[in-house]
Amino acid sequence: MLIFETRCGGADFNKARIPARIPFPTTLATLLKECIGNRKEGPVFRSRRCWTGQKSPSITVTSREELEQCFHQRLAFVSPGSVRTEQDQKRHFRKLLCSLGGIREGEIYKTYKKLFQQVLGESKRPYDLRGSVTQDLRDAGIGEDACRYLTEHAVPRGILNVYSGFNPTVEMDKHFRRIEPLLRAIEDRLAVVGSANVVDRRIDQVLQNT
Numbered sequence: 001m002l003i004f005e006t007r008c009g010g011a012d013f014n015k016a017r018i019p020a021r022i023p024f025p026t027t028l029a030t031l032l033k034e035c036i037g038n039r040k041e042g043p044v045f046r047s048r049r050c051w052t053g054q055k056s057p058s059i060t061v062t063s064r065e066e067l068e069q070c071f072h073q074r075l076a077f078v079s080p081g082s083v084r085t086e087q088d089q090k091r092h093f094r095k096l097l098c099s100l101g102g103i104r105e106g107e108i109y110k111t112y113k114k115l116f117q118q119v120l121g122e123s124k125r126p127y128d129l130r131g132s133v134t135q136d137l138r139d140a141g142i143g144e145d146a147c148r149y150l151t152e153h154a155v156p157r158g159i160l161n162v163y164s165g166f167n168p169t170v171e172m173d174k175h176f177r178r179i180e181p182l183l184r185a186i187e188d189r190l191a192v193v194g195s196a197n198v199v200d201r202r203i204d205q206v207l208q209n210t
Contacts, residue, residue, distance in 0.1 A: 003022075012090060048103075050101035055101075136175065
């Protein structure tokens with residue numbers, strides 16, 4: 001279960017501005033654990049250089065308290081007038097995540113652009129996937145309110161209490177069954193990439209010991 005919630009007094013709010021619990025398929029558990037590593041706080045998605053060990057984050061934190069302390073220290077040194085809105089705060093929080101080793105939005109855009117060009121022969125934005133995912137959820141038989149919740153759009157704050165029969169795990173299971181071929185393909189790819197990573201780490205260990 002991925003939990004999206006507000007930290008640092010609302011500086012990293014999501015689109016719906018409410019906590020969301022999103023189930024994920026067990027196929028992705030290994031990949032998510034690799035993304036997180038042994039870190040207690042910080043970005044989920046690390047930059048390629050930090051992932052491979054070519055670069056170390058300029059800042060490390062070991063708890064939610066340390067993360068918030070770093071953020072407030074950063075705000076104390078920004079230029080006067082640069083933080084006027086909640087979006088300004090969020091922008092500075094994203095910069096902090098990059099200092100913690102997180103991937104930059106530009107890197108995500110370039111990677112997706114290259115991938116779409118190779119697969120589809122045309123350029124698309126990562127945001128364009130949002131509509132496709134929403135349609136997939138609907139095609140799997142997930143209701144409108146549940147779709148809005150699972151894609152973090154605005155929903156009634158009491159949806160988990162008043163929306164009869166809504167259970168994120170049950171609803172997402174419908175989606176996982178529908179995309180089972182995709183999940184199998186991801187699992188096969190992870191097996192190949194995982195084996196390659198093990199070999200690379202062993203080579204690095206040999207080089208370090210010589």
